[in-house]
Amino acid sequence: MRFTSETAADGVSERSFSLGDVTGVFWSPVGAVGGPLVLLAHGGGQHKKAPGLVARAHHFVRACGFSVVAIDAPGHGDRPRTEQDERARALIRQRMAAGEPVFDEIARDNASRAAQAVPEWQGVLDALPGFGPVGFWGVSMGSAIGIPLAAAEPRIAAAVFGLAGDLLVEAARGVRIPIEFLLQWNDELIPRETGLTLFEAFASEEKSLHANPGRHADVPHFELESAGRFFSRHLR
């Protein structure tokens, strides 16, 4: 993990890094050398420093005292896009513009990125051996990556998932850690029933579905605080 820049404000240190081909950012309480770590995965079309991610990272650092790491997903942010990335994106945009459902296209695109992203996240954990226990926060494409990651990776102790459907059911059956699962009641991308089916599939003894009115991007702000308390309960 090669750190390329560091800034600090309001008690939060922010360091950009690269790890092989992967670009990322690491937030922590200034001076932290260990303690709980939250992996923060962005949604499709976003990147490691999208405003929602930065706000979430700052909340976890300042309200919970955690360290937080985000990486650009394959084909996102500072990472190169392949021709296949561009084709998949163009197809999704085209179908959305035509008012056609894009659920299957997005799920297929997410699955191919997840296959690449799971070992990348494991590499990030290998590069931060002094930190833990480890939580994972990621919804939408972040869950498409995080659910198979949590099924494969015993270092992850608790996770917030959501805004995802039943194509992840098989992976979810392998997840046994405590989860909080976000569902948007009027999600225009994920049919409600498929979200409920995915929640049902997790093998976790503790799993809590939080459903709120609104569309895919309308997760209410209070769910951020709820996630912070959920992680505080399980990572402390």
Add this chain to the structure above:
Amino acid sequence: MRFTSETAADGVSERSFSLGDVTGVFWSPVGAVGGPLVLLAHGGGQHKKAPGLVARAHHFVRACGFSVVAIDAPGHGDRPRTEQDERARALIRQRMAAGEPVFDEIARDNASRAAQAVPEWQGVLDALPGFGPVGFWGVSMGSAIGIPLAAAEPRIAAAVFGLAGDLLVEAARGVRIPIEFLLQWNDELIPRETGLTLFEAFASEEKSLHANPGRHADVPHFELESAGRFFSRHLR
């Protein structure tokens, strides 16, 4: 409101009272003369000082600084039972023992108690004019009473409901305040679909469904803390 006894421990004052035919208990921070008030309604077969209610009241007083009031529902606790109460209970017990569904019987019994309990709760609010804003916490029979109460009573600003089904849909359509709604994923008394239908019916702009695995009585402890934070957000 005639106070009949007072004790105090750990900073929590507990006063029993009667108000006409209604028996109740009032918890508050020692010395409180106003501030947010939570109405606490018990479930069927319980009473105003059932262990779960006392624990909940202490949490709201100590962690949130609220005052809390609970009353015995009609035919419960220190209040007389009518012959009709006894008949309804016997029927429910008999059907449960035979492994038969009791959803309709419980709903009918709850509806008749709610018709009596709604004006009783309004009387309690009249008797505590110095307190507010007001929240309501009640699941199962507590929601059968609380949902029509919240629809009728503008003094209630936020509510936690749950463990209830679609026979309350009409009342829920009249509820516009923020709610947190508890659903037990494996509830043996309330079919899951009817709980989801009830959640859907609330007219509230902010409503948050919290679904957890387990049976009717297995609501996890962390939902108590969640309710405290929900009320803190809306009653402060």
